Amino acid sequence: MAKIAYILLCHKDPDAVIEQAHRLTAVGDCVAIHFDGRSSAADYQRIRDALADNPNVAFAAKRVKCGWGEWSLVQATLNALRCALGAFPRATHVYMLSGDCMPIKSAEYVHRFLDETDRDFIESFDFFESDWIRTGMKEERLIYRHLFNERRHKALFYKSVALQRQLGLRRSVPADLQIQIGSQWWCLRRRTIEAVLEFAERRRDVMRFFRSTWIPDETFFQTLVRHLIPGTEIESRTLTFLMFSDYGMPVTFYNDHYDLLLSQDFLFARKISPEAYALKERLGRLYAAQDVSFQISNEGRNLYGFLTRRGRVGLRFAPRFWEKESSLGRDRELMIVVCKKWHVAKRLLDRICQATNLPAVEYVFNEEHTPLPDLGGIQTTLEKRTRHRRSLMRMLFEYHETDRLVVCIDPGNLTLLQDFCSDRATTRLLEIECRFSDDYLVGHAKRVGLAGETTSDATLGRLLPTIRNDIAYESDLIRDAGFTHYSRMSEIGGTDRNASALRDFLSIDWDKARNIAEAKHLFAD
Known part of the structure; x- marks a missing residue:
């Protein structure tokens, strides 16, 4: 039977982290926690003290100070993965979660699903050919070295890119890799994680390349898994239900989304509002429940698009250029x-x-x-x-x-x-x-x-x-x-x-x- 080691990347709300760890381990699974190095040391110690007696919880050996879009997020994940494989030798799968994720199926359903499907679940689309990146940088993420964080040092970030472009300092992608891109929320088999970690130890050139790419958490594991594992053993989708607004921000779920979440063809959902106490309580009870049947309709994204469009009634204020001076005919x-x-x-x-x-x-x-x-x-x-x-x-x-x-x-x-x-x-x-x-x-x-x-x-x-x-x-x-x-x-x-x-x-x-x-x-x- 599948035994899951959850990789929990978190940076806030110690009470929610403690609660989530208890919930996931109560059914026999394991949790490896990485708590952001930028976060409060007191909060981290509080989590460690609360979970000290739980044998199914382990902590990454080294805390990394994480920044959005940086290599630090991948490094934190690698640290937690090494911790999980060492601490939980019987784990068959590794599932990436954040502190905002919650299960939307029972543990019984999750384990049965993984038992019946011997595949890795990770979005992996061709970086250059797909339209996964809708706005902003694309090729520039890879061909230039990114030494500054775009959110903390915006001016330096864009000056660095402009200077490299001006001086022609393009670099090549490692020749044997076909760069992939996708969601960072994946579920991989143990042997796949072992192959990735072994590759990371052996190919220092690849590690150097990804350390200075921009937003590598969307490309590193996606590329290596596709490089190391036969395509027939990979399902290019995430098992975590998430949606984004037109502005690229994650859609947040609240108490009244319970039925919608359960009907989606996913195992977890992100991102649950910190204030959605009733939703978190119901989903927590659901995870431990037995003999629950689920009606999968998978209409969540269509519903969201329908409901958000209703509030955007706007009228054009000028004719399109091909309609200018155009008429059906005065006598018609x-x-x-x-x-x-x-x-x-x-x-x-x-x-x-x-x-x-x-x-x-x-x-x-x-x-x-x-x-x-x-x-x-x-x-x-x-x-x-x-x-x-x-x-x-x-x-x-x-x-x-x-x-x-x-x-x-x-x-x-x-x-x-x-x-x-x-x-x-x-x-x-x-x-x-x-x-x-x-x-x-x-x-x-x-x-x-x-x-x-x-x-x-x-x-x-x-x-x-x-x-x-x-x-x-x-x-x-x-x-x-x-x-x-x-x-x-x-x-x-x-x-x-x-x-x-x-x-x-x-x-x-x-x-x-x-x-x-x-x-x-x-x-x-």
């Missing part, structure tokens, strides 16, 4: 059906085509596979269609040889609606108001990746009001925009009211409008 009429339930809008479009013979296009800016004619490549992707939306519409008018065209657009595309309504052409909007049952919203959440087949009822219960409010908010934005030619039909509006809206929208007589509005099963799900 674009009629836009706006509806969250796409199948309802498509049914209505079919009825409109049958009754009026008007050309119509379905969700051209929302569905990649909407049938479109060849328009010279502008129609090939959603990104191209949206970027060149006025040109696309103008070409569709020309293709159909018409001055009147009907299209469908999702209500979330307010910017598109505003663009078209500000054109010289006449733009009419018909919003279709639908009722949304809980079953429909659950299906919608699954279709857009906010939930999975195994998402718990509790998680869905908290998610559905947010989705419902989001749909209502989109509709409110459209109504508040004050569009000149705006009509509205409703699932509960009745035939006459809907026929009146259709008559105004399509500029057709009452009989045709009523014939369209009387369509059976128009609003059925």
